[in-house]
Amino acid sequence: ILNVEQSPQSLHVQEGDSTNFTCSFPSSNFYALHWYRWETAKSPEALFVMTLNGDEKKKGRISATLNTKEGYSYLYIKGSQPEDSATYLCAFVSSNTGKLIFGQGTTLQVKP
Amino acid sequence: GAVVSQHPSWVICKSGTSVKIECRSLDFQATTMFWYRQFPKQSLMLMATSNEGSKATYEQGVEKDKFLINHASLTLSTLTVTSAHPEDSSFYICSSNRALSYNEQFFGPGTRLTVL
Numbered sequence: 001i002l003n004v005e006q007s008p009q010s011l012h013v014q015e016g017d018s019t020n021f022t023c024s025f026p027s028s029n030f031y032a033l034h035w036y037r038w039e040t041a042k043s044p045e046a047l048f049v050m051t052l053n054g055d056e057k058k059k060g061r062i063s064a065t066l067n068t069k070e071g072y073s074y075l076y077i078k079g080s081q082p083e084d085s086a087t088y089l090c091a092f093v094s095s096n097t098g099k100l101i102f103g104q105g106t107t108l109q110v111k112p
Numbered sequence: 113g114a115v116v117s118q119h120p121s122w123v124i125c126k127s128g129t130s131v132k133i134e135c136r137s138l139d140f141q142a143t144t145m146f147w148y149r150q151f152p153k154q155s156l157m158l159m160a161t162s163n164e165g166s167k168a169t170y171e172q173g174v175e176k177d178k179f180l181i182n183h184a185s186l187t188l189s190t191l192t193v194t195s196a197h198p199e200d201s202s203f204y205i206c207s208s209n210r211a212l213s214y215n216e217q218f219f220g221p222g223t224r225l226t227v228l
Contacts (some may be wrong), residue, residue: 029175032214044205051137053215064156089156093215100146100215102155 002026004007004092006103013080014088020076021106027071033051035064036076038087038105047088064088080110114210114222116138118220125196126228132192135206144207146217147179150203156207159204196227216222 005024012040025033032051039043048057053068061078077084087107091100120132125131135145143164148156160181162168168181178200180192193200205222209215 034214034216036217036219041221042122043221044217045216046216049214051218090158091217097162098215099158100156100217102157104153104155 002092002094002101004090004101006088006090006106007048008106009104010107010109012111015077015081015093017080017110018076018078019080019108020074021088021108022075023075023103025071025090025092025101025103026094027069029095030068030071030092031098032093033068033073034091034093036089036091036098037074038089039085042066075106077108080087080099080108082110084108085110114138114208116206116208116218116220118206118223120180120223121221122224122226124226124228127149127197128195130192130194131196131225132190133204133206133225135189135220136192137187137208137210137218140210141206143186143191143211144209145179145183146207147191147206150205150222156205159191161172166170188197193225196225198227201225201227204210 035047036044050066055066066109086103091102117136119134145162147159159174160170162170162181162183170176183189207217207219
């Protein structure tokens, strides 16, 4: 059974704080690693699709890194804002099946 | 980005009844759609992959006779939970990859099913 773990499970920060969370995934049969942002009562939205070891992607104040050899990805949010409050999901895509295997998510709450 | 809608957003039903959930791609043709389920404090788990015009492929442990999937057009896939029981209470969410590389998904907003 392929396991994707995210930590921490939840996080409370003050507005302006920078934060990061981790996604651990199998280091074999890697095809891609996705990050999604999921706001309450909305659809999960893709943030990043990462495919190469050492990849670093950025969208505004959010960035992500990828290490396929050791099986982890970090998501960073610089200067958190209340609108960043959401659950952040990562999903490992296996080269064997092409299917997405999700972590449980990290729920971020940013207090004004 | 692509838009996927899902209806209803929540439903409460009595044990033994059947419930149909619709998933529509609003601005693209979805050859393939995916159905996921999420129990409280757990991750999204793939239930089945639905391909337009053919039978769905179910994941191990998912009963195909209980969770009927129909993908009769390029914009609509339906999931029917037949003879629902309280243990079927869960969050159901659909998605499509719009044939994008690396299987990037566009999700609907999900349906909360509560079976009494």
